Amino acid sequence: MSFTNWLNKIKTAEKSSVINRRNRRVHYKFHDGQEMTEEYSMDTGVLQRRVWKRENTLGGEPYWEVELGEKMRSLNNEDKFILQKAVTEPVLTKRLTKNNLEWRIRNLPYPFETYSVTATPEECCITVRTTNKKYFKKIQIPELARCELKPNQQSISVQHQHNTLIITYKKPQLLLEMEKEVLIVLQSVDTEADDYDKCTSLLKELMEKQ
């Protein structure tokens, strides 16, 4: 039960970082050829987005697999979709806070008694079931897998309001430590600031010169 593997992976990766508005974006290129991008909030230091670059087996354009944060929407292919979930179907979103992992499942109108949320340590996931057999989901928790922990039932709390099921999982101490260690590593990464204030002042200077 430790996070040394993950920490080593982060440490040895080729990293670059840029600050955009109030977000710090870090790009990793790992030794095995994988690529990952993270986005940290500058205000809270909490991770907001993590995406992995994936190759198709048959080649073609690589795509980004979203682990955390909003799905990317393509603007021009909307009318050419093959098949998509209806808008009334449940949508799962994930969010990290300082002390919790949080999932929200919207569009679930059934009463609170319908749901059962259980930890499934064998598969390192949380299983959501409904007694009316309308919704079923195994939620993977890669964060726990990275520090070689299994989910346990005591850390899960569930709420239901406004057609939304909110599942909160209290971050274990080891995970908190891991996040801290990673942030320490990231401190030493050179960061280019894409600062809007600087840009406008630079522009002003240039205009005054003319």
Add this chain to the structure above:
Amino acid sequence: MTDAEKLEIRDITRIERIGAHSHIRGLGLDDVLEARNVSQGMVGQKDARRAAGIVVNMVKEGKIAGRCILLAGEPSTGKTAIAVGMAQALGTESPFTSMSGSEIYSLEMSKTEALAQALRKSIGVRIKEETEIIEGEVVEIQIDRPATGTGQKIGKVTLKTTEMETNYDLGNKIIECFMKEKIQAGDVITIDKASGKVTKLGRSFTRARDYDATGAQTRFVQCPEGELQKRKEVVHTVTLHEIDVINSRTHGFLALFSGDTGEIKQEVRDQINNKVMEWREEGKAEINPGVLFLDEAHMLDIECFSYLNRALESDMAPIVVMATNRGITKIRGTNYRSPHGIPIDLLDRMIIIRTVPYTEKEIKEILKIRCEEEDCTMNADALTVLTRIATETSLRYAIQLITTSNLVSRRRKASEVLVEDVKKVYSLFLDEGRSSRILKEFQDEFMFSEVLDDKSTAMDCDDH
């Protein structure tokens, strides 16, 4: 039965249309490749079928690349039928591309590009791939056609597993797949999310008692468990052309559906060839060469023939089967004459299978099979008359008379077609021979006959 009821029945399963070769289910050979006289919709033509069977075995072994086979014979001696039989005998695993020689002439694509694409469509690559699939039992399916008749169709489907149920909106292309596979409520299906391919796994056990009678091939399966959407490692066959399209940056994956793939650069093809070789060496993929069937091969011109000469030498070439009904004739694009309208150097690389005209007995068998296929009960005498017509005129004309005479007999409210029905349609519809005879007789009364009368001037016009 009221009209409304009739309409409803029609909507559920659309009538399967009967094509010219839809009665053919294989080559009709036994285990030692001997041709059975009448089998799998094939009649006679024993030598040609035996030869085709050997070709099928050669393709199945997959060791030999770039062979060319020519099916030569008079019109309506079953050349296309043998090709269709070969396709059926090869099964779904080996790709079979069928095209007509004239299909390569397009304003959007050069002739050789069209040929290159056809050749690459005929080479399959079996590869293991992890894909996102949706697997579930169809609870409800609804496809709405717009009231105007044209425009976008709107489709919805509800799928379920033992644990959950989800509604999906269907895109236009996948609606076609659903209709082609005739997906109904109670079917257990998988959808490949990336390619939009729909496969029917069978019917759900819970629906086993919906009908009293089910076909022998109906498979019953359990309703899937767990989540609808899952990642699964699947082994599937893609053609080299499909990999080309995916990797040519300007098109992307969706071009496969729309069909407008345009030209593909040679560099892309070379890259793909290398990559496929790599996969093969690593044991990730297997090459599955198939057949390219070029009907009306005399319609190809000299450029295509010389391109084929070269293309067949590549070790990624499929087996090419051509068919032609021409004798010694001009090679398109030149003034030279050559057997079958194909240059001697290409002919030299081919093995030629000859089809021979059918005997009267065989014609009778074919007509019998077609009657069955077209759902027509024909009296024995009528069949004899029809066979006589086929030998006097042509087999195709006689086949045309089957459904027409069936319609005539149905107007009499008769259960089977009699000689008089055949006679009636024979007088109603002319065959080619009678029609030309009439034309010759009444030439003067048709329009512009005076121009054609003067043969020498017509020839002059042709020359300039």
